[in-house]
Amino acid sequence: MAARSDTSDLTESQRWLARSEAVIPGASQTMSKGPTQWVQGVAPSFVVRARGARVQDADGRWYLDLPAALGPIILGYGHPGVDAAIRAQLEDGITFTLPHPLEVEVAERIQRLVPCAERVRFGKSGSDATSAAVRIARAATGRDHVVVAGYHGWHDWYVGATSRRRGVPDVVKELTTTVAPWDLEAMRAALVAHAGEVACVVVEPIGTREPGEGELQAIVDLAHEHGALAIFDEVISGFRVGLGGAQERYGAVPDLAAFGKALGNGMPISALAGRAEVMEVLEDVFFSGTHGGEALSLAAARATLDVLQEEPVHEHLWRLGRRLADGVREQVARHALEEWVSVGGAAPWTLVLVREPHPGGEGLAAKSLLQQEMLRRGVLYNGSNFISYAWTDEDVDEVVEAYGGAFERLASALPDDVPAQLEGAPVGSVFRAVS
Ligand SMILES: Cc1ncc(COP(=O)(O)O)c(C=O)c1O
Structure with a gap:
């Protein structure tokens, strides 16, 4: 392991982390914010405030924030x-004994904007919405x-089919078949293997890449041919790639869609939207929580939708996102890293992923080195580039330059010198390959 070369102070971060580890299992509420996902001794562990495109750590240093919460x-x-x-909503109250009109207003807005949204319900997390859909x-x-x-x-129906399935009964695991994204033949095979048993096909409409022409519609059609419903998980793509989500942008309407x-x-706040005929089962099916109609989040949603409708947010995200992706690709080429680094996703949410030289080894060394070098250049990096309306062209230039410098270090260390360049323990995978 290399000696620490960064001069940034992590004293407060480390103090909070020590306190956290004594009281909070995993030291975070969210796997990807916890210490296993950030190079320890290099990355800050706590953030105290954020403005625009940047966050400030517990020791006062500001970072450009690619994962954006x-x-x-x-x-x-x-x-x-x-x-x-x-x-303003706080003045009137947070949550009540009866529904608040904001529930209706925001639901109506989503109904107007999202193609599949004949009916809408709210939850708090993306997991609420995907689980309700299933x-x-x-x-x-x-x-x-x-x-x-x-x-x-994080709910049983999904996590049971991953490598982190401790605590999920086998009977639940057996009810889910996982296929690789965009593998239509594997999807068909699963539908055939479980003929007459499949309730739904659940996909992210954008993942490591955008769907090709007709690809999403083919998934919807395939599900329907087998009597199953098509569910799009738009928890990331919803309201980010366009007002009507991926379903509008790529022209394929699912039966149900999850937003968050x-x-x-x-x-x-999250939302479940779908065809009226399907959503009507909610008269009987139990999807209910104390905070589902909490009004501060609904007020935030209404205000967010106002800005998305009134200002050129999506134009901005696509333009800057393309500049960012193009800039990163140029840096990949400049450092001859094409075999190692991929740039995927859609412009408003791009993924910059590193192939590990020794997969199955101790942690993700190459990803860690890239993260370490981005941190040294003042950028929080975990693979996801979630830009926002607050980003400027100068922010994009700054990040592309940081990627360039980090790639230079990575290129000189790959394939075998990567661990020696790390100044802290490597980060690990959230999920290992599913057996
Ligand atoms: C595509 C997708 N679906 C569902 C979820 C779950 O959302 P949440 O973490 O809000 O429960 C996530 C979270 O990252 C997600 O990316």
């Missing part, structure tokens, strides 16, 4: 319109099996 920050941290809406599909079809590609949250993240610009 894992996706919800679409307008920028501390957007004045959204923050004012939250403060339960509805099971109730509507009278079937139990689920065919799934992509990531869909960008809807509240950081406030905890």
Whole structure:
């Protein structure tokens, strides 16, 4: 391991981390924010405030923030319109004994914007919305099996089919078949293997790449041919790639869709939307929580949607996102890293991923080195580039330059000298390969 070369102070971060480890298992509420996902001794562990495109760590250093709280920050941290809406609602109250009109207003807005949204319900997390969608599909079809590609949250029906499935009963695991994203033949094979049993096919409409022409519609058609419902998990793509989500942009309408993240610009709100006939089962099916109609988040959602509708947010995200992706690709080429580094996703959310020279070894050494070098250049990096409306062309230039410098270090260390260049223990995978 290399000696620490960074001069940034991590004293307060490390103090908080030590306290956290004594009281919070995993030292975080969110796997990808915890210490296993950030190079220890190099990365800050705690953030105390954020503005626009940047966050400030517990020791006072500001970073450009690529993961942006894992996706919800679409307008920028501390957007004045959204923050004012939250403060104004606070004057009237947070949550009540009966529904608040905001529930109707925001649902109506989503109904107008999202193609599949004949009916809308709210939850707090993306997992609420995806799990409700699966339960509805099971109730509507009278079937139990689920065919799934992509990531869909922490609940049993999904996590049972991953490598982190401790605590999920085998009987639950057996009800989910996982296929690789975009592998239509594997999807068909799973539907055939479980003929008459599959309630739904659940996919992320954008993942490591955008869908090709007709690809999403082919998934919808395939599900329907086998009597299953098509569910799009738009927790990331929803409101980020366009007002009507990926379903509008790529022209394929699912039966049900889950939304979250960008809807509240950081406030905890998710939405489940779908065809009226399918959503009607919610008269019977139990999807209910104390905080489902919490009004501060709904006020934030209404204000976020106002800005998305009134200002050229999506034009900005696509233009800057393309500049960022093009700039990163140029740096990849300049350092001859094409074999090692991929740039994928869609412009408003790009993925910059590194292939590990020794997969299955101790942690993700190459990803860690890239993260370490980005941190030294003042950028938080975890693979996801979630830009926001607050980003400027200069921010993009700064990040591309940081990638360039980090790639130079990476290129000189690959394939065998990477661990020796690390100044802290390497980060690990959230999920290992599913056996
Ligand atoms: C595509 C997708 N679906 C579902 C979820 C789960 O959302 P949450 O973490 O809000 O429960 C996530 C979270 O990252 C996601 O990326």
